[in-house]
Amino acid sequence: MKAQGIRIASYNLQKCVGLDLRRRPDRSLQVIANLGAALVVLQEADKRLPPRPAALPHDMVEAQGWQVVDFGEPTGSLGFHGNAMLIRPGLEVLGTAHIDLPGLEPRGAIRADLMTAIGPLRVVGTHLGLIRRYRLLQLRAIMRHLAQLDSMPTVLAGDFNEWGPARALENVTPGLMILPERPSFPSPRPVAPLDRFAISGELAVQGHGTHNARPARVASDHLPVWAELTRR
Secondary structure, eight states, X not given: OOOOEEEEEEEEOGGGXXXXXXXXXXXXXXXXXXXXXXXXXXXXXXXXXXXXXXSSOHHHHHHTTOEEOOOOOOTTOXXXXXXXXXXXXXXXXXXXXXXXXXSSSOEEEEEEEEEETTEEEEEEEEEOOSSHHHHHHHHHHHHHHHHTSOOOOEEEEEEOOOOSOTHHHHTTOTTEEEOOOOOXXXXXXXXXXXXXXXXXXXXXXXXXXXXOOTTHHHHOXXXXXXXXXXXX
């Protein structure tokens, strides 16, 4: 009997501005729908400057059958520091938090504890900094946050902004395994595995990859990545 699983995805929307320089949230939502995921972690889901209004409007998201997970940000934002999370019906939100991250530029992470088809699942979404020193500091901050919580199967997903092998990142994420690289940037001809997943030992990966079907190659400068997860 096949073990029950869940498909999750991560996608840097680039504020819904495609390579054609057109802001097309409808196109971004088409890419998200094509992923077939129950949960999608987003980066650059809000416009950059305060009050950081959503680049992907709430009403359009909800009209497509998604629930926007609430992380307590002011009205208009889709999440926290541009990070957002969408879930399909059937997933229950048990708790949420957001995490301020250190660095020269404002960065943050979001956390949602969910009840899913594979049981309780903790999902952290983030967009790490451009400088490796700060990426490592930011990952350490996320791990300190997680260490204060009760244990739960955990996925860390997002734009890690790391061009090289995962070894340096794994040194500061004990207990999490970073999945093998799947190039996702730049979208027309991806060479860099910027978008990644890391999972705790209670989880198994049945498959993971990059989604490059139309219109993903023009909707953002990043391709979305996905992973099929089950419990061990």
